[in-house]
Amino acid sequence: MVDVTEDFSVYSSKVVLEPGEKIKEGVLTHYNNLLINSDSLNIAISIDESEPERFTIQNIDDFNDVLSINDNIDKESIFTLKFEIIKSNISTLSIYDINAFYDHVNTLTLEEILNSLSEIFTGSDLLNFKSPSNGDYVAFASQNLGSHKSKRLDAWKISCNAQNINQFNFIPDDFNMIEYSESFSNLKIIFDKIKFLLNISFLADLSTINDNEFQFKLNGYKLIDYNLDFKNLDIKNDEELNKIYLWIYEDSHSTIDDKLGLSRNIISRHIISRENQFIIENDCFQSIISAYKIYLKDNVEKYIEVKNKVAEISAEISVKSKDVTGYIISSFKNNTLTLLTYFVSIFVFNSLSSNSELRIFNTEIYNFTMVVLLISTFYLIITIKQIRKELMINTRYFFSLKKIYKDIFDAKDLNKIFSKRHLKYNNDTVLLTAVRFSTFWLIEIFCLYGITLYLTYFV
Template sequence: MNNLNKILESVVKLEGSKCIVVDDFNKATFSLNIVNKSPISDFNKLEEFLNSYKDDWTFFLLLNGETISSCNSKFTTDFIKEFNQIQLLEDDLLGLKLEIYKSSNTATVNVYNNDSFENWLNSRTTIELLNTLSNRIIDFGFINFNYIDKSSAHIFSKRIRVNDSNAVTDLPKTHLEHFNFNQNTKYPFIGTDFKILNASNYGEILIIHLRKLQNLFSFTALFDTSYLDKNILNFQLKGYKFLKSQIDVSNLNKDYDTYADITAWVYSENANIADKLGITRNILSLEIDNENLVISDKVFQSILSAHKIYLKENVAKYLEVRAKVNNDLTDILQEIRSSLQELSQNYQKSNFLYLSFFISVFVLRTLMKSEFENIFTTDATIIFFALLGISFIYLAYTVWVVVSLKNRVEKRYENVKAKNLDVLNKNDIERILNNDSEFDDEIANFNLKVKIYIILWVLTMGTLAIAVSYLSEVY
């Protein structure tokens, strides 16, 4: 008997009486029929024990099955006095009943009597147990059964434990994008949620339930479509072959543990789940049939090998796509540099034209007049300023052309990123392009040089215009 039984015996001083215990998920009940009544002197030890576990409780005094007195949360002298003073007739039956109401606002469920609680676990089917526990697991992320008088017992799985209250970092989640299970919202689990990672000094009852839950939710997580009808799981698998079958959850014993290993591998990381599932379903469709769903670890090894081949093929394709992205970037940057080179050449040609005109007129007039006044005639001045006007029109046209080219290049750059999203994810494209840093630097350099060329063009033409105005006979 556990400590609570012993405390009750010491308080009531049972002689020839037996304590009947019923301990389940929601409540623990200790019932005693008093054969030889002895006075109660002290409830402090019992009260201290009960209050230390923060569950509500009520103590009942029964006479011939009817409640004649009760107290809760704290014992009173009136209750003790009434028990001690009661006078029994020959056929009277005196009884005491302690009811402990286990808190529903915490992840921990206290177990006050190991044997009775494990009898309750054993009386439940796996689905019945799941129905009892699922809401609490969804709310808190896990359930911990606190075996008060068996502290050495230990079981750890992500969602159900014994004597392990370490919090989980994530709540159960549905995987609607990967499989279709008709009760995914009610049971948002996969096999790894119930995989036993550590167990010691504990019997088989809860372990058996955990194994069945692990294998049940491995089936639902791996197969395309499944639905649970009472204790029967119906499912469909679409791979190289189509499979439609069903299995009784009570039969999902350790023979099916390989499915749990596969599930742990498939869902071990958020990336590539769809690819792993596709390969797994193809291999499983070749290895199982409607009559025999048991697979060996060799099937898992085949799945791993198929995935390695798949990765090698995809790595080659990845490198090819990556090289193409880099080549496209090189072509785009070269186009930007070519436009700047064109702007530079046009600036040089313009300078050569107007400087040649200026020098030619200047040399001819100074040779003819042998002086430096009124070198530019009215006609020459008009021609120069006409050419100067044409130069500014040409400047505007050139700037429009190169800016249009820049806009087209920017659009092409975005198109290069967009068209590769079907084979590369967005983060990978950003990594290949170094978060657009090289392209952004090239665009910034382009904008700066366009401004510099415009300023130089304007300054050059302005300087020549001032010189012609000063040397012209018109002014």
Template sequence: MLIDYLEQTNQLKNSDIYETFNSLRLTIKPNISILDFFPKFFDELKTLSKRDTFELFFEIEGTHETVSDCSIDSFEKMEKHIAEFSNDSEYELELKINKKNVDKSVSIYFVDQFSDYLTSISLLDVINLISINFEESLVFEVFSKIKKFGSKTIRFSESGKDEADLNSFELINVRQNKLSLLFENATTSNFAIDLLPDDFYLITKSSYEKINKIFIDISSLLSIVFISNSSSFEKDGSFLYKISGYKTISESLATIDYEASTCDILYKIYAWSYEGGNSSDKIGLVRNVLSIHLDSNDRVKIDNEVWQAIQSNYQIYLKDNVQSYLEIKNKIGEFVIESSARTYSMADEILSSFKNSIFVFVTFFLTVVVVNGLKDTGGESIFSDVYLAIVIILCIISLVWRKMTVKQVLKQFESASATVKQILKLNYSKVLMQSEIDQCIDPVVSTNRIYLKEQVDSYSKWWLGIILVFGFSFASANVYFEHSDSFINKLKEVLPIDSDENKAIDD
């Protein structure tokens, strides 16, 4: 690699290096002969990242040549240029590399100089630069020998030795949930935020203290942004944040300079607030505690004591909410009991309609058919065609009424169950998770549905059976009493019976 060759030839001290996110400018005035240095240097250009482009300016005693690739033609062009001068001529090389972000990876050729660049600009500029290059993750591919280090989503690793997919560390929906919570609970001014404190919290630290410090400061700053009610970068470069809790605290920081231990506490407070449930409540609790945990200058004091105070207050919060939780669970239980009672009531409605239908038939038979029939012309007229027509009409009406009753009861049950569930979610979704409400309601609704359908099927079958039996019995009696002669004649026509048998039938 390029830096290794410069170190081997002891030319790093004769080099002027300036490396940024997007470019590298390397100027070398070697103190060894051209032929001893240049051929191998040209070969090292082949180790540059394929995603980057370069221009090499080779000046010898005031004349120069330029190449932009490592082809044979380019090398021969430089050889021809060298041949015009003696081997001991003074020369200078200037290499300009244009770096590109491809597949979430950016090249770093000189880590020390890159870290110098990061410390020379403001933290806000560093955040903006990383934000521009960041898309769920970012890999800095380092073209020198280093041990891998970084955060969950931003990693520095040696070229050719990075095999893991960073997307597996921080899922997109998790990031979006945290950013959504930020926008719901806080405001930011003068800068856009699409990065998390997690992106800069180093899981594995490096031997490059400047990079460690930058990541610690940015992680701390973003943790404050996520915890505060509002934050902004002022025109003079200072960072201003406000926390509204028991008291309202505003603090302006000219520089962000936190110890690693302070960063750990800030990150721990942020992570606890934004992970798990009840995030909005936890953020409010954190603000309350921070607003009264101040130093002698009325500045927010970040130490282990504030972390312990937050945890203690949260335990009190949980105890206070246990009673409310139990009351809500009891109310849900009452809704469930009422729902079950309505289910039994609906089953009773089917039974009541069934009884009413039977009562109609019995009333008809006793008051209309029997009384009127015996009073008028005797028993034969009970099963007359007129009364048969009435029975048929009653049977049809009863069948239609049965169908409507069954359909309406089942529809009412589904509607009532859905309404109860919706009411519970609207009233208690901020206290209980929807899945917890579903776990309370769904099994009971399912059990009630099965019970109701079984009762409906049972009553409906009995209802249908009685209607059919009553109608068939009355029709049979009608044929026997009113149409026996016609029935016998039809029977004679259908059955092959001789005259003696016909006479027997007539007798």
């Protein structure tokens, strides 16, 4: 008679021999050959329900110690052998009897299952099960994810409040059995439930686990507040939910929040409410995709609209720079025209004067001309200060606008629209024009001063 039990830590097989039957080396070899990786074998042997004698098998030579017990029995004695395989559980879970293991897992709560698995697979990117039988196999979707798993975990922890669930560091793909032998069918039922609940957790605003109770809240067009019992959970249309999860978390972090918000709204309208069921209608995922396309189109149109508006503002800054350039040129022209008018009027008044033979420039004219030239100099200083002030205002306006729009555009777009190089070019153009015409202005003042001085005192 053989009695088999198995949990996450130990595989145990209790063998009761017939009266007088001796221990055969083949039986010992059979269990020793089952060992996977660094798992170890312990044997406890009792005769006629006596206190068992225990053996730790480290190599084949240890079988001799076990077989020596055969010398101590008679024809009426009954051997009870208990074989225990202690699992090392180093990033790999050994399963020696899938049915016995399933029976154990089925007695655990959801929280206990996740706890046991997380203790074994801490630091591992995927669940890895091994069986001594070549016919037993299983493959999970997460084995194809690589570094994407950690990215999805990070995004989940940022975008959803999973409370005591995200501590296990599992994603739905970890329980998605894409290939498996028939022997894993019962275990798949449990894992499908876990995958289903993790899919919900990756979509919900809030989710938590308490023993077998899974509670979550999803805030869309309407608030969804559910309690699901893991043991009695009836899964319907779970692939629709999984497609939504994969679509949301397949891209970069920048789009996840937008997709989550949109999906929550649509999901809240496509739920069929039944006891201990969370059913999503068949067309839910397609509705989300359609809504997202509209959302993107609206966003693109708004983006283009905002970008055009900003481009207009940027062009306005350039126009202001041209206005400043025009201001210095206009001031120079006005000053030149004023001085020209003044000196022409001196000659005109002198020609019309009854004493036209007198000298045109005398001390009074000289002093008055100095006042005029001094006013022109002050006008130049005021003009230069005004230009600097306008340039400073333009520059501050430029950077304040850039700061306002930094939350709308990414850095590359923002730097392209608000180009420092373009701003520098505009400012340099204004300054170059200001320097050129200020130089002309000063030359004009000094020339007129020299002419006035010469005509007054040396002619």
